[in-house]
Amino acid sequence: MRLHTTTWGEGDRVALLIHGIMSDHRTWRRVGPALADRGYRVLAVDLRGHGLTGPAGSYAAEDFADDVVATLPAGAELAVGHSLGGLALSLAVERLAPRRAVYSDPVWHLPDGEDGYHGELLARAKTMDGEQIAALNPRWDDVDVATELETLKVWDEASAYGVESIVGKDLLPAGPVVPSLVTLADPSRLVPPERARLLAERGFEVRTVTGAGHTIHRDDHDAFMAALEGWV
Template sequence: MTIAYDVAGSGRTVVLLHSTVCDRRMWDPQVPALVDAGYRAVRADLRGFGETPMPDRPYNNADDVVEVLDEVGGGPVAVVAASGGGRVGLELAARWPARVTALMLVNTALAGHEPSPALAAFDAREEELFDAGDVAGATELNVATWLGPHADEAVRAKVREMQRHAFDVQLAAAEEFAQVRVAYEVSAVTARTLLLSGVHDLPDFGQIADELAGRLPRARHVPLDWAGHLPSLERPDAFNALLVDFLRAGDA
């Protein structure tokens, strides 16, 4: 198995897919809460993040996650996915709807989204820093952009470590292989879906949540007035309460 992952607890499986600012460690505050609530938490590092190396051939993130699910077993799952991981979670739920019964998307990205001026400016500044060889500066830009007002210095340090590690792994790759894009229809998702967006995040992610709430058949959008881009790290207790309530609603 190329993809690094871990499993904790027992019960219905909850798959945790990380933001591309982080790796699977972003879910450290959620795993104990899920285990205590009677769920099995499976979290994976996407390629080039955490303990998963860069790919040595063309790849597809959703296919990788399915391979993990086949290995751990356990039947239909709930998927909790953040930002870039949300794009993977959405694809998973659309291509294999029978395998995903619940879907929580947190400030999710969306294929084909036209960036706002704020997001375009972030992308341009990050590229400038990379072109200048300033990886530390690019890391700090991400920490400053993607954490909301409730993130303390320990959380900022954790995100800084995860983001810098990802940059180091990705920049050291001898060759970059493209992800294989597979066409799918968002309307194929049958899972009940909760879309969370942070009011302190860039505007793109609230707009994406609004769009998906109108396109997914069983979705609702809940803006979080306290959150930035990574609410699971910014206020774990508040996020965990939302997460467990959402999962338990499907168990009733």
């Protein structure tokens, strides 16, 4: 499936941005221009079921990865994936072959059981209002809250159920295909300390962004960009 793509900048170097579930290219509203200011031509996709791409019949993890490969150019200088986008990037990275990859609080494991992932609960986020979004994301500014409201309107909540296909699976990469940085929330529910240590042992650089929640780049944009120093 070909994905809708938004571009910032006209630099010679290419950076790819892949958002997480419920979101779209607008989550990168500050990161895209910041990378463009550093000389990148930045391409941000809307994954299937999100943004201007529209719904699809299947939402398996491999579908998201295949779409990214079908849409984005291989050999970019940098590729960044957040949450579900981090999983999609890891499944596509060998084919995309960026020079560097950044995985931001990636979904490489979703626990099952009573305290695990439930697609039905996530799908209910479709109906959240601004107050609920702000309560869940106390560090977001008003623009991000308003943007999230607009994003949810065009999100296909069926994608929340599709992600259930990875519940209970361990998709932690065996090692980096290209030089790779993992940025983590503080604390990260998706990559707890023991898994972070394992990633470091496997050759990933791991950096925790102090005080940031799961959507690091919206919780603390400046700290997120600082965590990318040496990689962008």
